[in-house]
Amino acid sequence: MELIITIFTIGIVAGGGIVWWVVKSAPKTGSRICARVRASCGMTEETPKPKKSEGLIQKQGKEKAQKLKELLKFIVEKKKVSNNEVEKFLKVSDATATRYLDELEKSGKIEQLGKGRSVYYIKK
Structure with missing residues (x-):
């Protein structure tokens, strides 16, 4: 053993x-x-590897720009909107709606009014 x-x-x-x-x-x-x-294989140091994400990043950028345009148009039509209304309109998460609204606010296109749960956004 x-x-x-x-x-x-x-x-x-x-x-x-x-x-x-x-x-x-x-x-x-x-x-x-x-x-x-x-x-x-024909790959030299000078041969760049194809970047698969370039097309995806460009596509996402275009989609985001389109959604921001739609959102601004929505705000103009409704006069004032809340974060929840933006979520439902764009079919996005709470965080994404907040980011979109923040981006439009920082660019000076909309204004945030109210505090806490009663926050809403209007066109400047």
Whole structure:
């Protein structure tokens, strides 16, 4: 029984050592092997990686600008609006409605009146 435990322990130590050696000797990102792979695929250091998020960011920016225009038009039509009305109109969260209203207020397009729960917004 002691022999089995000893062999098992030696196996664990040897296996751990092998795993450590393989991980330590694996090619790093900047190694020559990785450079060869990139070169064989036609990717050089000058070749920029495609930015997938550029289209998404532009799309989100356009959507936000559109929603801000809709919101301003809504405020003009209703004369005064609350945060809850904006949430329902734009179908956005409370936090998003607050951000949109703050942005319009900071840009000088609307004005916040009232305090606490009775806050509402009007066109300047």
